[in-house]
Amino acid sequence: MYKYDQYDQAMVDARVAEYRDQAQRRLEGRITEEAFRPLRLQNGLYLQLHAYMLRVAIPYGTLNSTQMHALADIAEKYDRGYGHFTTRQNIQYNWIKLEESADLLADLAKVEMHAIQTSGNCIRNISSDQYAGAAADELVDPRPYAELLRQWSSFHPEFLTLPRKFKIAVIASETDRAAMRLHDIGIRIVRNEAGELGAAFYVGGGMGRTPMIAPCIRDFVPLDQLITYAEACLRVYNRHGRRDNKYKARIKILVHELGQEEYTRQVEEEFAHLLTQGIEPPLAELERIKGHFADPAFKTGLPTEVDRSDPEFALWVDRNTHPHRVPGYVSATISLKPVGGIPGDASVEQMHLMAELASEYSFDECRVTHAQNIVLPHVEIARLHEVWTKLEAAGLGTPNLDRIDDIIACPGLDYCSLANARSIPVAQKISERFAANGKADELGNLKLKISGCINACGHHHAGHIGILGVDRKGTENYQLLLGGSEAEDTSLAKITGPGFDEAGIVDAVETATNVYLAHREEGERFLDTYRRIGMAPFKEALYG
Numbered sequence: 001m002y003k004y005d006q007y008d009q010a011m012v013d014a015r016v017a018e019y020r021d022q023a024q025r026r027l028e029g030r031i032t033e034e035a036f037r038p039l040r041l042q043n044g045l046y047l048q049l050h051a052y053m054l055r056v057a058i059p060y061g062t063l064n065s066t067q068m069h070a071l072a073d074i075a076e077k078y079d080r081g082y083g084h085f086t087t088r089q090n091i092q093y094n095w096i097k098l099e100e101s102a103d104l105l106a107d108l109a110k111v112e113m114h115a116i117q118t119s120g121n122c123i124r125n126i127s128s129d130q131y132a133g134a135a136a137d138e139l140v141d142p143r144p145y146a147e148l149l150r151q152w153s154s155f156h157p158e159f160l161t162l163p164r165k166f167k168i169a170v171i172a173s174e175t176d177r178a179a180m181r182l183h184d185i186g187i188r189i190v191r192n193e194a195g196e197l198g199a200a201f202y203v204g205g206g207m208g209r210t211p212m213i214a215p216c217i218r219d220f221v222p223l224d225q226l227i228t229y230a231e232a233c234l235r236v237y238n239r240h241g242r243r244d245n246k247y248k249a250r251i252k253i254l255v256h257e258l259g260q261e262e263y264t265r266q267v268e269e270e271f272a273h274l275l276t277q278g279i280e281p282p283l284a285e286l287e288r289i290k291g292h293f294a295d296p297a298f299k300t301g302l303p304t305e306v307d308r309s310d311p312e313f314a315l316w317v318d319r320n321t322h323p324h325r326v327p328g329y330v331s332a333t334i335s336l337k338p339v340g341g342i343p344g345d346a347s348v349e350q351m352h353l354m355a356e357l358a359s360e361y362s363f364d365e366c367r368v369t370h371a372q373n374i375v376l377p378h379v380e381i382a383r384l385h386e387v388w389t390k391l392e393a394a395g396l397g398t399p400n401l402d403r404i405d406d407i408i409a410c411p412g413l414d415y416c417s418l419a420n421a422r423s424i425p426v427a428q429k430i431s432e433r434f435a436a437n438g439k440a441d442e443l444g445n446l447k448l449k450i451s452g453c454i455n456a457c458g459h460h461h462a463g464h465i466g467i468l469g470v471d472r473k474g475t476e477n478y479q480l481l482l483g484g485s486e487a488e489d490t491s492l493a494k495i496t497g498p499g500f501d502e503a504g505i506v507d508a509v510e511t512a513t514n515v516y517l518a519h520r521e522e523g524e525r526f527l528d529t530y531r532r533i534g535m536a537p538f539k540e541a542l543y544g
């Protein structure tokens with residue numbers, strides 16, 4: 001994984017010192033909260049319902065054991081003993097004291113981490129496939145390109161005050177595990193007919209108030225022009241993006257209003273101009289970055305078969321491991337979704353354990369997924385049982401990847417000042433309901449996502465089943481959506497009809513799954529059945 005050089009470290013250390021002075025002036029009353037707000041947001045510090053929340057960047061979701069141990073130490077020292085892993089492959093702390101926030105950032109800097117550009121109208125954390133560098137189906141490891149984009153976008157003087165926040169994802173397989181087309185810019189590394197590697201650019205996706213799927217505006221950009229093309233996309237947005245209305249400020253609105261053809265024309269014009277300016281980093285820099293992502297010392301001749309004599313272990317292997325490109329290894333997902341748990345939360349003890357497992361079993365590396373779980377990317381098949389045994393003892397061995405109880409949920413009204421309704425209790429009750437009725441096994445692949453407001457941090461638009469919390473005359477109400485997908489078959493879920501109260505939405509989810517079980521054909525997922533039979537049978541069962 002990427003290691004800071006002297007420039008990275010100096011940049012982060014300087015920002016900590018700058019912020020320390022800003023926070024001290026706020027504490028002493030020398031600047032107002034209004035003046036301090038943009039300063040703290042530049043360092044990932046939000047003021048939520050009950051306390052300050054800090055969002056820490058985890059570029060493309062990759063961590064080493066030292067960093068995971070540090071995140072655990074921060075949770076113990078500055079928070080209430082846990083951290084919350086997010087759909088942006090970041091981590092959030094919900095109970096931060098302003099007077100301690102600069103010390104926290106200094107502790108992050110010691111392990112090559114920061115909270116820069118995790119908030120504000122700038123380019124946010126670059127996300128990627130959680131199996132990058134390990135997956136059997138990818139063309140190349142996409143993380144060097146994500147890292148190049150991270151370096152280009154950090155403190156980019158032209159893009160620090162964009163019309164609105166901006167999110168980029170990079171993948172390198174036909175299977176989309178990063179919701180790439182629901183980003184402002186989605187990049188897929190591809191190979192053309194001549195066998196050359198390049199990038200397909202998808203621009204104008206997003207969720208929130210007006211969800212849209214990004215169209216492909218160029219199917220092949222040479223990799224030695226990747227940054228130049230990204231800059232062209234951003235420049236056109238920065239030039240025309242709305243700054244008078246935050247609800248119409250995202251690039252998806254610009255692409256929609258200009259039209260894909262006209263937006264693309266302007267990008268191509270800007271791209272041609274930028275090519276004459278020579279802004280692309282030299283290929284030597286990309287090769288330097290690639291050196292940080294060289295393969296670990298994989299063994300050869302390892303056993304490739306799993307000992308399935310323990311049925312509980314075999315079930316976890318079937319559900320929570322992913323094929324590796326090197327024989328004898330798999331990628332193992334650690335579920336942060338125990339029955340009745342808070343999706344994405346991990347305790348101090350659990351984070352320390354995950355760090356230890358990464359160090360001992362996965363070449364000192366782990367990944368945060370956009371589904372709020374943790375991956376050990378390189379685990380020997382012969383040692384999987386050891387890993388699972390330790391996970392089970394810590395409450396981290398739930399075999400539920402991509403099932404109805406592997407729920408994505410935002411913090412909701414329990415923490416967030418923007419939320420209209422609680423997400424966490426709904427997720428807990430759904431998890432408990434399906435654990436009790438035993439239907440989770442029968443349902444199989446079914447992705448359920450919950451957001452506490454229209455901002456869609458829980459990705460409800462992309463759920464096979466989505467839930468959106470709204471305010472209905474001062475009471476919490478929940479809309480049920482069906483038919484979304486964040487994968488390569490990207491689609492946006494549709495609202496079924498009138499909303500439900502908290503108990504009613506749990507019943508409604510079960511009703512929707514019963515319709516699926518009654519109508520599915522051999523091999524169909526929930527999403528497949530919904531697409532085949534349409535909304536009508538679900539509405540009839542839900543509303544009569």
